[in-house]
Amino acid sequence: xxxxxxxxxxxxxxxxxxxxxxxxxxxxxxxxxxxxxxxxxxxxxxxxxxxxxxxxxxxxxxxxxxxxxxxxxxxxxxxxxxxxxxxxxxxxxxxxxxxxxxxxxxxxxxxxxxxxxxxxxxxxxxxxxxxxxxxxxxxxxxxxxxxxxxxxxxxxxxxxxxxxxxxxxxxxxxxxxxxxxxxxxxxxxxxxxxxxxxxxxxxxxxxxxxxxxxxxxxxxxxxxxxxxxxxxxxxxxxxxxxxxxxxxxxxxxxxxxxxx
Amino acid sequence: xxxxxxxxxxxxxxxxxxxxxxxxxxxxxxxxxxxxxxxxxxxxxxxxxxxxxxxxxxxxxxxxxxxxxxxxxxxxxxxxxxxxxxxxxxxxxxxxxxxxxxxxxxxxxxxxxxxxxxxxxxxxxxxxxxxxxxxxxxxxxxxxxxxxxxxxxxxxxxxxxxxxxxxxxxxxxxxxxxxxxxxxxxxxxxxxxxxxxxxxxxxxxxxxxxxxxxxx
Numbered sequence: 184x185x186x187x188x189x190x191x192x193x194x195x196x197x198x199x200x201x202x203x204x205x206x207x208x209x210x211x212x213x214x215x216x217x218x219x220x221x222x223x224x225x226x227x228x229x230x231x232x233x234x235x236x237x238x239x240x241x242x243x244x245x246x247x248x249x250x251x252x253x254x255x256x257x258x259x260x261x262x263x264x265x266x267x268x269x270x271x272x273x274x275x276x277x278x279x280x281x282x283x284x285x286x287x288x289x290x291x292x293x294x295x296x297x298x299x300x301x302x303x304x305x306x307x308x309x310x311x312x313x314x315x316x317x318x319x320x321x322x323x324x325x326x327x328x329x330x331x332x333x334x335x336x337x338x339x340x341x342x343x344x345x346x347x348x349x350x351x352x353x354x355x356x357x358x359x360x361x362x363x364x365x366x367x368x369x370x371x372x373x374x375x376x377x378x379x380x381x382x383x384x385x386x387x388x389x390x391x392x393x394x395x396x397x398x399x400x401x402x403x404x405x406x407x408x409x410x411x412x413x414x415x416x417x418x419x420x421x422x423x424x425x426x427x428x429x430x431x432x433x434x435x436x437x438x439x440x441x442x443x
Numbered sequence: 444x445x446x447x448x449x450x451x452x453x454x455x456x457x458x459x460x461x462x463x464x465x466x467x468x469x470x471x472x473x474x475x476x477x478x479x480x481x482x483x484x485x486x487x488x489x490x491x492x493x494x495x496x497x498x499x500x501x502x503x504x505x506x507x508x509x510x511x512x513x514x515x516x517x518x519x520x521x522x523x524x525x526x527x528x529x530x531x532x533x534x535x536x537x538x539x540x541x542x543x544x545x546x547x548x549x550x551x552x553x554x555x556x557x558x559x560x561x562x563x564x565x566x567x568x569x570x571x572x573x574x575x576x577x578x579x580x581x582x583x584x585x586x587x588x589x590x591x592x593x594x595x596x597x598x599x600x601x602x603x604x605x606x607x608x609x610x611x612x613x614x615x616x617x618x619x620x621x622x623x624x625x626x627x628x629x630x631x632x633x634x635x636x637x638x639x640x641x642x643x644x645x646x647x648x649x650x651x652x653x654x655x656x657x658x659x
Contacts, residue, residue: 185561186615187573187593224639229573255462260595260637280458282493282597282637304454305494305526307569307597356569356599385556387567410567440573440593442641 187440188404189229189411190428191389192418194219195236196265199245201419202236214419217252223418224257226425229440231257232285232359232389232413234312235265236334247279254280264312264359273300277308285359287312288332291339291346294353301354310389311355315343315376316363326375335363343376344383351384358384359413362392369395369416377407389413397423397431404437445486446472447650450512452502453477454494460524463636464489467647479511487650488515491636492526493597496551497538499526509544516546516628518656522649523630528623529600531630537600547625549606554599558616566616569599576611576621576633584622584629584648585611592641594621594633601632627654 194201194216201214220231231253235246250263263276264285273284284304290297290311301309314331316338321327328343347358360380362373372390380388390409394400394417403409417423429439447464451457457475464473474481482488490512492499503509515521516531523531535541535551543551558566573593578585601619604612610629611622622631629649635642 185575186570189572251458254456254459258459258463258466258636258642259639260597260634277456278458280456280462282456282459282634302495303498307571307599308456308493356597357571385565385568387569387571408564410572442593 185438187229187438188409188432189389190400190425190432190439191230191232191411191413192223192228192425193232193234193391193413193415195234195415196246196249197235197237199249216249217256219419220253220257223425224259227429227440228259228425230260230262230411232262232264234285235263237265247275250276250279250281262310264310268296270296270299270303273304273309277304283308283310283357285310285312287314290350291330291332291341294349297350297353297355301356306354306356309355310357310359311350312359312361313343313347313350314361314363315373317373323375326379328376331363335366344379347380347384351386355386357387357389359389359391365393366391367416368393371395371399372403372407372409374402374407377403377409381408387411397428400428401432401435401437404432405435446474446484447487447489448481448485449473449475449489449491450482450508451475451477452492452499452506452508454492454499454502454526456493457491460489460491460636463643463646464650467643468650471650477506477508479508482508482511482515485519487520487522487652488512490521490523490527490530492524492530494526495538496526496529496535496541496543496600499530500541500543503530512544513546516544517626519627520649520652520654521628523628524636525598525632525634528602528630528632531623531628532602532606535600546628547607547623547630549602549623551600551602554601554616560616569597570601570615571597574613574615574633576613578611578622580610580624582610582624583652584624584645586648587644588641588648593638594631594635594642595637596621596633598632627656
């Protein structure tokens, strides 16, 4: 009788295709989004995250079309992010079949968007995505992280913990936290980052960035207290299946949804 | 062949519930509507919803749907989903307190941050993710749904265990009512349209449900 921990494949979308890069660079094609989504749905993914990493204004309509195509066939929760700038963007994506909308850059440049969208559509569908990087020189004794935007290219100088608290106070229902230091490295989550946020915010946290093994997923949940774990490359390139990941977690005592 | 009316009051993701109903009711027409005449003509009515209760009730009033829903819900199969469950109750604590449709007696409450999970950790709010439901009554809508089946939830407010017509129990910090029923009305806190094959089985049960209307 318990809430299952979620395993969430992340589909980075660029020009209508799923891609995966190392530290947001060197992008490799990983397939057609609808086919990838359907395959994950069949194998028991708990949710799917689509991030439009091109995020230019000229192809935002195509993301709505893509979500509509996926939502017509895939009956699990869909989260969409990338290039979301306004309440109108949020509304359009929800109407296309998205359940949650992730905001990142726009949440920092115009934080009232979080208040507006959570008031209109409910906190439960507003995810604030935070790209965090350790401050150079900060040690494990007193680690510090700063918030990056624009796909990890721009340092805002904001302290991650401080921004996380503000985002939740403004109405974020969930945080999607990516360690820029670990993303694409397959060296595991930044567990200190997750532990730090777990202590300071009361909403669910989705851990992202660095998964290279099934043990990394277990660590994120057990040691990092993450409510959900996000991964891309280990699933896209067939290193592990969702089912294998869930069976591994069950053996580590983590509650997961094994059906269907 | 019938028609299933999905009430459109401009909030949230209605696309998915329409697609899921099309998936399980291939011979029926699915009508996304805010027109009371469509509700009158329909064989089944669905009140979906995400978002906040004050906006929900304000929109239903603005669209002149409160009276038709109150009249029709006790006469034909009616399914409330998520906010739709909270709307069929009498009152919600959300948004400083809002009077709702009062089709079933009960008061919707906010999860308390002091509640703890099995591990003794404070629960996270909202309640987001896959949780287990345990039917508390035998009902046609539970056909093929096992006790402990996982459904997808996303909400911060809940119907307590002592509301009228409890049909299923779920635990999140406390035992709450994840489904309610009274006559032709059924309401669920989870999202069947987002709950994979288990959710589609539940929706299939709903579209094939022919309950006896309540005598008024």
